[in-house]
Amino acid sequence: MKPAAFDYQAPTTVEEVVALLGRHGGEARLLAGGQTLVPMMNFRLATPAIVVDLNRIPELAYIKNDNDVVRIGAMTRQRAVEFSDIVARDLPVLQAAIRMVGHLPTRSRGTIGGSIANADAAAEIPMVLQALGGEVSVRGPSGERRIAAADLIEDAMITSLAEDEVLTEVRFPKMAPGARFAVEEFSRRHGDFAIAAVTVVLEMDKGVCASARIAAAGVSACSRRIAAAEDVLRGRAVDPDSIAAAAAAAADAIEPLDDRNASADYRRHLTRILTGRALQRAAA
Amino acid sequence: MTKLVDIRLTVNGREYQGQCEPRTLLADFLRDHLDLTGTHVGCEHGVCGACTVLFNGEAARSCLMLAVQAEGAKITTIEGLAQGGQFHPVQKAFHENHALQCGFCTPGMLAATIDFLNTNASPNEEEVREALSAVLCRCTGYQNIVKAVLAAAAEMRAAGNAGAQAHV
Structure with missing residues (x-):
């Protein structure tokens, strides 16, 4: 099937995303890698009035080494994580798990933040975040807040993010040397x-x-x-x-x-x- | 009627302009707007892989992307793989190893294989099978497809053009 009609927005900054979510709330869906949302739209299990595409926001794609944490931008592709030297060195368990995430062509679009915000029961990336005790950063109308992995996923495909918040960064504590x-x-x-x-x-x-x-x-x-x-x-x-x-x-x-x-x-x-x-x- | 969006993109080295609804899938835009029907649409929910194309050099399911997301992108479909009348090495290997029967999955198999060999120049058979799990062959002709991918890898290594790209 094909998606039902919707309005399309492709903001270039996180501020614009927050403004769009503030204006449209539950009518809007955020489009990250699209490997879950688009099939749901094709089946018309999801029929958002507005699709807010996060793929034009360059500031959300990065892998950074930051003391005892690896910070990964929400829109970083799973394929980039698979081939990251930082991830191979400091988060080898994430590298091992990422190879089980879907297939090569879904990993080239699928993102780290999208997988976590989607919170599928079977998803590997949230499991690794929980195992390592990481956290995420989310941005909303009142600014940024952090949510610990243990408090993030509440039920199948339900997270503690509010309707007007967007997940911007995932923070994985580095594994101890020799772990x-x-x-x-x-x-x-x-x-x-x-x-x-x-x-x-x-x-x-x-x-x-x-x-x-x-x-x-x-x-x-x-x-x-x-x-x-x-x-x-x-x-x-x-x-x-x-x-x-x-x-x-x-x-x-x-x-x-x-x-x-x-x-x-x-x-x-x-x-x-x-x-x-x-x-x-x-x-x- | 929803507002139409303008799209400019490069497909197989040629620039195209078009208009479509935001809900138009990239696969349908390629087939119905640009008449590039070599991209096949199987399941429309990202499972079969027949619609896989190269999006800015990386294999991606074109049924799981909106055409509007391809604004400014460079796409290669099966129509663009041969250069100067010469098959791409992966096409050649599929041809020589009889790696297609009905051919429905072949466009997706080729796109997935090309991206795979760009990042793994010397795959073993297990890695090839894992990579090919991205695309379903309904004729179940996997034996020859695996052979073809291994043959293509060997030929591209000899020609020095495998494993050239590291992603990130």
């Missing part, structure tokens, strides 16, 4: 939506787990960090016993979806298996 990591995903075909995905980042100190960060996507209405599984590992050796216990804790902690792609039981099973595999690979 171990793995991303495991199960989908029917490479690049399809994850039925289950798990991200693991470990910091080890003298053979003992000093810090564990575990997050899952695809299994629940929205991606989440799984504190119960992290708690199992902290202060212990990452060995078959603790891995099995953490994987079981992760499977217990999720609230699994039950849909045509997979039953709730199967998603719990996948969470346990993928958490175990990710921990094994990270600890190896």
Whole structure:
């Protein structure tokens, strides 16, 4: 199908975006990479009166090294992140995850900020942001504010951004030197939506787990960090016993979806298996 | 009737001007306004990949872009791949390896492959299969498509024009 008619605006500054959102509110939709919004418009699941295209705002595309944080502009393409030296060095877990995001031609349009603001349950980028405990910057009529990853995604495709706010920057804390990591995903075909995905980042100190960060996507209405599984590992050796216990804790902690792609039981099973595999690979 | 928007863009090295509604998809603009029907429209929701074109050198689904977003852009469609009567090396490899049956997915396969080989000059078979997951072949002729991409990579390496572009 084809999109329903809409008015099109292509502002060149964030200030103009905020003004347009202030004027049109819920009538307007922001167009980032368009890899979710345009198909939804083609199906007429989304019929915005006004489309505000963010692709003409050069100030929103960058990858910056800033002390202990990597700052990525919301309109930075996923493909740029895939090939970024800064990301390869300081956020290797994001580089690993980005290769699972859709396909090459969707990554060349899809953006970091768009994926996070869209908050699809199966999306890898919000999962990594949650695992690393990052935050985003958003701009609205009263200026800029920051939202921590843990407070950002409220439900399937629902974030804590207000109708008149635009996500401008994503801030990923750099991984500690020597941090171990793995991303495991199960989908029917490479690049399809994850039925289950798990991200693991470990910091080890003298053979003992000093810090564990575990997050899952695809299994629940929205991606989440799984504190119960992290708690199992902290202060212990990452060995078959603790891995099995953490994987079981992760499977217990999720609230699994039950849909045509997979039953709730199967998603719990996948969470346990993928958490175990990710921990094994990270600890190896 | 929605207000029409003016569009100027370069397709296959030639400048075009046109008018369309903001809701006109790039794929439909190429086919219906510019008569470049080599870009195929399959699913219209970004899954099949048949409509993939090179947008400023990068593979992108033209059914997931608005034509108005292509204002000022340089686009290459399958009609623009051959130069001076000579196939692009990827086209040549598809031809020689019998990598198409019905040909519906081929425009998308070629665009995705060209971008892939620009950033990975020496892919292994697994990487090729992963890259090709971007485009569905309904004839299921993947074996020969994989062979063709590996052959194209080898020929482009020999000619020194693979892996030349790093994105970012």
